[in-house]
Amino acid sequence: MQEIPKTYDPSGVEDKWYKTWEEQGCFKPVARDKTKPPYVILMPPPNVTGKLHMGHALDHTVQDILIRFKRMQGHETLWIPGQDHAGIATQAKVEQKLFKEQGLSKHDLGREKFLEHIWAWKEEYGDHILNQFKKIGDSCDWDYFTFTMDEGPSDAVKKFFVDLFDEGLIYQSDYIINWDPVLQSAISDAEVDHKEVQGKFYHIHYRVKESNQVLEIATTRPETLFGDTAVAVNPNDDRFEHLIGKMAIIPLVEREVPIIADPHVDMEVGTGCLKVTPGHDFNDYDIGKRADLEILNILNKDGTLNENAPQVQGLTTKEARKKTVELLETANQLVKVEDHTHQVGHSQRSDAVVEPMVSKQWFINTEEMAKRSVTDVESEAMKFVPKGWENTYFSYQRNPRPWCISRQLWWGHQIPVFTCNSCGHQFASTEQKPHCSKCSHTEVTQDPDVLDTWFSSGLFPLSTLGWPNPEKMKQKGFDRFYPSNVLVTGFDIIFFWVARMMMMGTKVTNKVPFSDTYIHAIVRDKEGKKMSKSLGNVMDPLELIQETGCDAMRFTLAVSSGYNRNINLDPAKIEGYRNFVNKIWNAFRFIAPHLENATDEAIETADLHHHEKWILSELNEVIKEVTLKFDDYRFDEACNTIYQFVYEKYCSWFIELSKGVLNSNNESLKAQRANVLRFCFRQIVKLLHPVTPFITEELWQFLKREDEDLIVIQKYPEYNPDHTFTEDVDNMEKFIEVITSIRNLKNTVNISPKEEIEVRLFTDDEKLASYLYKSRGFLKELARVKAGKIKDKSIERPAKSVMKATAHTEIFLPLDGVIDIANFVEKLKKDKDKAEKDFQKVEKKLKNPKFMENAPEDIVKKVKAEAHEFEEKLKSIEHSLENFQ
């Protein structure tokens, strides 16, 4: 056998295995166990502009664990990768690049040329993030890879649009929307960031017609007065009641508008008087609807003022604000200016101040779909994990607003609505160049706008499986793979994406698109701060992989991931789990030379040594637990369970206890031990494979039988009722406690661990006594015991000794060689205090008649047993202590 290096070096190993898996088609859906249903995950498609960050690393680690786990369990697994064209994000990026490198705007190029540029950009950079996904081990089926602008998803978009259009659920309407004057497009509410801005409160006088009175109105946006079509007060406001119904005169424009009453007006805020600009304010728009006010648009598409604001026409809103204030001052109608901090909406993409504007847009009436999407979660047809996230979902879906789906961009799916050049008929069609559906005229004009990005990603669960093309659906296995099992994502797109998929998927198929939604945490830095470029605390997954290996990173993310909201990722933690990966490597180095002695995986339970029974029993429980926890999305508990077993049970005890056997001359015992060591280790690497795929595949090559294939498609370990040995586990636990106590005692009195000493054990547990006797060789080996005696507690304890008491065994060491008596006495006193407290606590319970009456029988029994133990322990400590006073 060749030399195995002392430390595991992941470089080289990782790429090698990924390539092998892919080449051998391991990621393709194959039903290895026909009795199990398919298991499908749809990968949240990254933006073409995307770059791998820790969020992806976590998101994908979780999905890959689930897919690999289910694949090994025999399910036909499919993990579908994809990519999103990300309308605004991509267009903005390419626009910037064009301007920076060539000084060109998209208008210089025209729509067609500009789109060519975006496609070229996509070809060049689009693969970047996908290659990064391979580095983190994603076992997705790349043959299913789908881009939202591919022909298939485009057909899905058209089909869905046309169906809803014909149903009357898609309509065009004037509505107040967020307008980004830089991108010159409508953007959705969720694409608006509200930022705190230091602004001013301008108090302005509005005269009241046929009256001497003036109304003082406070506003932060005086330039919008050109668009005012009313002044509103609260209906219950005594101060202004008499003015309701009269007319107010807007300064500068001298236009008369009605004074109306509306409950939205807050009497406490500002002056209690509100100028109403339905064309450029969301609340005013609603007031305007209620009062049937005229809507006056005072802005151009680029955000400058238009002809409806003659005095400031052509100026930007910022310039216009300044000018308006000057004009008001000149006209003596500006009362005062106050400092005022308030929130102002900014475009996420361009950072421009968002201007609310009324414009003609396309909308989906989501009312019915949203209702259904709520009941589907209420009935748990789709379950959120952790459950609490459903509240976030409900808060959106219970109050659905019309979904504005049109965007004034070029990059995206053009809206399939056409207007006949001849008869003016407007209709939707899935065809590229349809004839007028009314007069059959061939000249029709398509709506220039494109659809919101989420329109196509909302259809992804369907379109990635070939919908609406029947042939492709058959080829891709739509009926088998829809709906999928779980969606794994972050909370930030519950509304954007999860809700949309729920509505759209259900609308088309009448089935929810996935049965679970696992919402994972946000990865933050070790201090809990969000990772951001400006803070300089961004961790790059690829760098981490380089430094510590992909498996260590994946294990760290998994072990940090349960039902929590934040993961504070400390590099020291990753290093710790890197060490764990290395530990496994070294455990393998230990067993490697003995593998040739191992004959077969089959373990004959009848003739097993009690240590072997113990480890098999422990392993069996681990298998049970891990399987349960993965199914529950408790990656933290699953990983911790494996970690504890490997470290504490397998390495620290089983391997240590095996050294003597393996160095002996008893060939049959050696072979059997090698068998068990190998069996357990094979199970361990299989258990770990979903989390740490690379090292486990590497080790598997040395562990597999000749007829066995790659680990990635091995059968996941299953609970085996034959491997339950309660008595051996019980004995072993006590044995470990005795050994630990001896080591502890030696340490307390400053005897070197190496030094061999005599030890006397006293126990009334006959089974344990005989077990300890049987294990005297191991006691000698592991606790450095020279000679020992095991007696029952009726025997007088040695006077000149130091001692330690456990619940079942008292341990005595002779005083010869004891260096630090004082320390021992101090410690013994502490033990006494503890035992006293423990005893009093349970004693109190037992003396309480109410406890005896009400507590369940097994609890009473347990407490009684404890009381006995504590009392024994206390007595023996006190007895021993007397010798030192």
Add this chain to the structure above:
RNA sequence: GGUCGUGUAGCUCAGUGGGAGAGCACCUCGUUGACAUCGAGGGGGUCACAAGUUCAAUCCUUGUCACGACCACCA
């Protein structure tokens, strides 16, 4: 203002109606063969605070305080 969440060891966080846990950090000891990316042992907590329910509360209920996230509003 609304919703959700958090408060447990120095740090990061699990956990349970009946004996307070892990990792890291810290202290002591230990390198000849699996592993110093290691081993053995150890110290350390009023489970935020208060009241209530209960035989029994770190856990359930209510309130208080502190912190966080999201949503809405901010004329």
